Amino acid sequence: MEKTNNDIVIIGAGNVATHLAQKLFSEGCCIRQIFSRTENAAHTLAEKVNAVPITDLRRTDKAADLYIIAVKDDAIASVLPYLACVRGLVVHTSGSAGIEVFENCRINNYGVLYPMQTFSKKRAIDFHEVPFFIEACDEENLHAVSALAHIFSDHVTVTTSEQRRKIHLGAVFACNFTNHMYALTEQILKEAGVPFEIMRPLINETVQKTKEMSPVEAQTGPAVRYDKTVMNKHLRLIEDIRTKEIYIKISESIHAFAEKREKETNE
Amino acid sequence: MEKTNNDIVIIGAGNVATHLAQKLFSEGCCIRQIFSRTENAAHTLAEKVNAVPITDLRRTDKAADLYIIAVKDDAIASVLPYLACVRGLVVHTSGSAGIEVFENCRINNYGVLYPMQTFSKKRAIDFHEVPFFIEACDEENLHAVSALAHIFSDHVTVTTSEQRRKIHLGAVFACNFTNHMYALTEQILKEAGVPFEIMRPLINETVQKTKEMSPVEAQTGPAVRYDKTVMNKHLRLIEDIRTKEIYIKISESIHAFAEKREKETNE
Numbered sequence: 211m212e213k214t215n216n217d218i219v220i221i222g223a224g225n226v227a228t229h230l231a232q233k234l235f236s237e238g239c240c241i242r243q244i245f246s247r248t249e250n251a252a253h254t255l256a257e258k259v260n261a262v263p264i265t266d267l268r269r270t271d272k273a274a275d276l277y278i279i280a281v282k283d284d285a286i287a288s289v290l291p292y293l294a295c296v297r298g299l300v301v302h303t304s305g306s307a308g309i310e311v312f313e314n315c316r317i318n319n320y321g322v323l324y325p326m327q328t329f330s331k332k333r334a335i336d337f338h339e340v341p342f343f344i345e346a347c348d349e350e351n352l353h354a355v356s357a358l359a360h361i362f363s364d365h366v367t368v369t370t371s372e373q374r375r376k377i378h379l380g381a382v383f384a385c386n387f388t389n390h391m392y393a394l395t396e397q398i399l400k401e402a403g404v405p406f407e408i409m410r411p412l413i414n415e416t417v418q419k420t421k422e423m424s425p426v427e428a429q430t431g432p433a434v435r436y437d438k439t440v441m442n443k444h445l446r447l448i449e450d451i452r453t454k455e456i457y458i459k460i461s462e463s464i465h466a467f468a469e470k471r472e473k474e475t476n477e
Numbered sequence: 478m479e480k481t482n483n484d485i486v487i488i489g490a491g492n493v494a495t496h497l498a499q500k501l502f503s504e505g506c507c508i509r510q511i512f513s514r515t516e517n518a519a520h521t522l523a524e525k526v527n528a529v530p531i532t533d534l535r536r537t538d539k540a541a542d543l544y545i546i547a548v549k550d551d552a553i554a555s556v557l558p559y560l561a562c563v564r565g566l567v568v569h570t571s572g573s574a575g576i577e578v579f580e581n582c583r584i585n586n587y588g589v590l591y592p593m594q595t596f597s598k599k600r601a602i603d604f605h606e607v608p609f610f611i612e613a614c615d616e617e618n619l620h621a622v623s624a625l626a627h628i629f630s631d632h633v634t635v636t637t638s639e640q641r642r643k644i645h646l647g648a649v650f651a652c653n654f655t656n657h658m659y660a661l662t663e664q665i666l667k668e669a670g671v672p673f674e675i676m677r678p679l680i681n682e683t684v685q686k687t688k689e690m691s692p693v694e695a696q697t698g699p700a701v702r703y704d705k706t707v708m709n710k711h712l713r714l715i716e717d718i719r720t721k722e723i724y725i726k727i728s729e730s731i732h733a734f735a736e737k738r739e740k741e742t743n744e
Binding site: 401423 | 492549550551573593594595596597599600602606607608632634636639640642643644645646647648649650651652653654655656657658659660661662663665666668669670671673675676678679680681682683684686687689690691692693694695696697698699700701702704706707710711714715719720722723724726727729730731733734
């Protein structure tokens with residue numbers, strides 16, 4: 211990393227901001243300021259990375275080399291006026307916000323640094339394997355964003371905002387929605403007086419199978435053939451209406467995918 | 478295993494039947510017959526385990542020590558009349574069919590042997606880790622079913638039919654529905670021109686996190702705080718109506734779980 215590793219301002223103190231700041235700090239970068247609207251959050255993270263906590267964006271150091279915006283998509287636009295005319299590189303870390311958010315903000319050097327991972331403050335991340343999707347306003351800044359991304363990982367890919375948005379959507383299904391299936395499983399097993407851990411071999415095998423075959427090919431269970439006898443038994447066991455609807459919608463979708471695959475295989 | 482390992486008849490030639498038969502065969506058990514309505518399926522499996530393929534249940538050997546019924550739930554009841562008055566142990570392998578299916582069938586020794594795993598013919602299974610849930614008509618037969626289950630695995634648990642049905646429902650969420658999230662991810666990524674494999678670190682981390690915290694605690698992403706800006710961007714990217722509905726229903730459920738957790742944490 212060249213010019214970007216001298217002085218860094220992190221805007222945000224959530225899960226992504228915390229992990230990025232800690233990694234940069236551990237790599238010897240100098241984190242100048244941590245901004246959060248919440249004083250406590252700013253202090254907690256600032257303390258960890260030897261930075262100054264700020265809760266007022268007007269106090270942002272205008273002479274930093276790099277500004278990393280890791281706030282909710284909604285909040286990005288409201289941060290940018292405070293960075294007008296800075297000479298440093300400004301990046302946001304969102305999967306869904308386009309690069310066009312920076313336009314007409316009098317910011318000259320900008321880009322996107324999206325690390326595709328599920329970050330929880332409690333759990334350490336091995337950044338080495340995390341894919342980073344990057345974008346920038348021009349070649350020179352792309353070079354800088356790429357150098358920044360490579361501090362974290364060797365898996366750095368340049369994408370358009372449109373591609374990145376689809377990748378982020380994919381990540382929501384592969385991570386958040388998958389994890390929610392685990393949450394629903396945990397709730398169902400609780401009713402049966404069985405610990406979630408008994409699912410471990412099944413969960414592992416489900417993941418392992420996708421290394422050998424496509425998920426559609428790997429699919430098993432009652433929804434593939436739309437086995438109404440089993441499905442109705444299951445639906446009677448589910449009390450929560452929303453969970454019932456999820457069961458029905460996903461089963462219909464599994465069946466549609468299986469039928470499509472069978473048709474294609476027979477062609 | 479005592480009396481049950483001499484002569485075995487397997488009714489069914491699907492994924493579960495195939496894996497159970499092959500494992501028993503490899504453990505030195507004698508598989509007498511393989512029944513399937515489909516001649517080809519009966520032949521294929523029978524050849525692998527040195528058995529006689531049959532397509533007519535009237536030809537079932539009445540002198541076997543063990544009958545394993547691994548057919549669709551719907552079909553179990555239609556098989557049982559052909560096993561009336563056999564002296565051997567009769568088990569079905571269903572997660573959802575109750576033990577009461579055997580009642581009034583003039584079968585004296587019966588039970589349930591439910592291996593909780595996702596079986597595909599193409600992929601070998603390490604049975605050692607697979608949890609087996611068992612049940613039987615009386616103590617003596619439970620002993621026999623347990624001995625049979627222990628041929629496959631050390632993880633053998635006695636449950637009621639009601640508990641087993643809930644465990645099976647949990648398995649549908651943890652395996653089939655999770656796998657379908659991967660299938661939907663694959664489809665979304667295809668549209669972005671990105672291979673499914675880039676999701677591997679995210680998928681692994683999602684699984685790993687549940688070893689340290691509950692799935693509800695591990696949850697991240699736009700649905701937790703019901704971030705409508707991001708969610709609307711995502712919904713605009715999804716063309717398939719069913720996938721859109723799945724996105725909405727799961728997001729609502731994630732948000733409801735997150736709110737409930739926050740409330741409980743603050744109490």
